[in-house]
Amino acid sequence: MEKRIYNFNAGPAILPEEVLQEAQENLMALPGVGMSILEISHRSKPFDDVINQAKADIKKLLDISDDYSIMFLQFGASLQFSMVPMNIMPPKNKADYIVTGSWSKKAVKEAKRVGAVNIAATTEETTFNRIQKQDELKLSGDVSYVHFTSNNTIYGTQYKSEPEVGDVTLVCDASSDIFHKKIDVNKYGIIYAGAQKNMGPSGVTMVIYRNDLLERSSDDLPTMLNYKTQVENDSMFNTPNTFGIYIIGLVTKWLLNMGGLDKMYETNKHKAGILYDCIDNSNGFYKGHAEEDSRSLMNVTFNLPTEGLEKKLIAETLYAGFSGLKGHRSVGGLRASIYNAFPTKGVEDLVEFMNDFQAKNS
Numbered sequence: 018m019e020k021r022i023y024n025f026n027a028g029p030a031i032l033p034e035e036v037l038q039e040a041q042e043n044l045m046a047l048p049g050v051g052m053s054i055l056e057i058s059h060r061s062k063p064f065d066d067v068i069n070q071a072k073a074d075i076k077k078l079l080d081i082s083d084d085y086s087i088m089f090l091q092f093g094a095s096l097q098f099s100m101v102p103m104n105i106m107p108p109k110n111k112a113d114y115i116v117t118g119s120w121s122k123k124a125v126k127e128a129k130r131v132g133a134v135n136i137a138a139t140t141e142e143t144t145f146n147r148i149q150k151q152d153e154l155k156l157s158g159d160v161s162y163v164h165f166t167s168n169n170t171i172y173g174t175q176y177k178s179e180p181e182v183g184d185v186t187l188v189c190d191a192s193s194d195i196f197h198k199k200i201d202v203n204k205y206g207i208i209y210a211g212a213q214k215n216m217g218p219s220g221v222t223m224v225i226y227r228n229d230l231l232e233r234s235s236d237d238l239p240t241m242l243n244y245k246t247q248v249e250n251d252s253m254f255n256t257p258n259t260f261g262i263y264i265i266g267l268v269t270k271w272l273l274n275m276g277g278l279d280k281m282y283e284t285n286k287h288k289a290g291i292l293y294d295c296i297d298n299s300n301g302f303y304k305g306h307a308e309e310d311s312r313s314l315m316n317v318t319f320n321l322p323t324e325g326l327e328k329k330l331i332a333e334t335l336y337a338g339f340s341g342l343k344g345h346r347s348v349g350g351l352r353a354s355i356y357n358a359f360p361t362k363g364v365e366d367l368v369e370f371m372n373d374f375q376a377k378n379s
């Protein structure tokens with residue numbers, strides 16, 4: 018087999034090796050089925066087992082009660098920017114959005130097509146280098162929901178705990194940190210996440226949905242964009258991304274087998290700590306983009322003294338077998354995406370490389 022290199026890409030991103038191996042082993046024929054997951058009907062008993070097991074395991078991982086449904090939809094997290102307001106902005110037709118990065122801004126743009134949006138806070142003036150404190154939020158109170166982005170993939174900032182919104186429905190885009198730790202789902206109305214960062218392949222988006230919100234969805238909505246359709250038809254009104262759901266199921270099983278999300282969180286903190294320590298101990302050679310208390314455990318963003326050195330480092334990492342470290346164009350510099358599946362050894366090797374680079378270039 019071709020040697021695997023370290024994959025620091027932001028998304029689609031690294032998947033657990035065990036998951037890829039199991040998928041490969043069973044690609045020709047699912048055990049007991051004799052056909053590939055790529056070939057079987059979404060209406061078949063074997064696929065029923067796949068999707069039901071995935072849902073049951075997700076519920077177990079996050080302790081999700083029966084008040085919630087789990088959907089697997091298509092068109093990415095980006096479609097949820099529209100589906101959320103179309104379905105739950107009525108009847109008040111108002112929502113609060115906390116803006117912490119480019120993805121939040123895109124969510125705002127779509128919500129404005131449906132109703133009134135209050136920007137409860139934004140950190141754009143400092144290139145989204147931090148998460149707002151609770152007392153900075155200008156929440157309206159009388160709105161249909163508050164929307165926030167739990168991890169800002171591009172800027173490398175992350176909420177430590179969700180914003181307090183009182184009785185108002187809380188909606189979260191958790192695309193790039195879902196499953197990185199245990200959260201209390203009961204605090205949320207909707208959590209959505211494109212799978213391709215921390216949960217599976219692209220082409221499938223998981224939506225965790227509190228069932229009482231369904232009554233807000235108007236029957237006038239386009240059938241496919243109505244959450245009622247998706248919940249009532251178990252995400253199978255049309256043909257879902259069967260392979261994507263299967264891989265999410267394997268990733269979920271992998272998380273359960275390794276000890277669940279508390280364990281995963283410990284590993285993530287340790288892993289990110291190694292990299293942030295390297296940055297903090299570099300005497301300013303490496304400079305983190307995010308303020309310290311807003312740092313993401315998933316996407317570590319940093320700059321070097323000059324753009325020339327950044328280019329040089331990126332070029333050298335490619336030779337050394339590290340892929341995907343170039344930062345997003347809106348921040349520049351470097352970004353190391355170290356999602357759940359990323360091995361600690363890979364972070365240690367990167368740090369060794371960075372220390373070496375600093376010694377040679379400062």
Ligand SMILES: *Cc1c(COP(=O)(O)O)cnc(C)c1O
Pocket residue numbers: 028092093094095096120166168169170190191192193211212214222
């Ligand atoms: C990647 C990303 C998106 C967009 O996801 P798609 O599935 O490509 O639509 C939205 N929000 C966040 C936080 C992301 O990281």
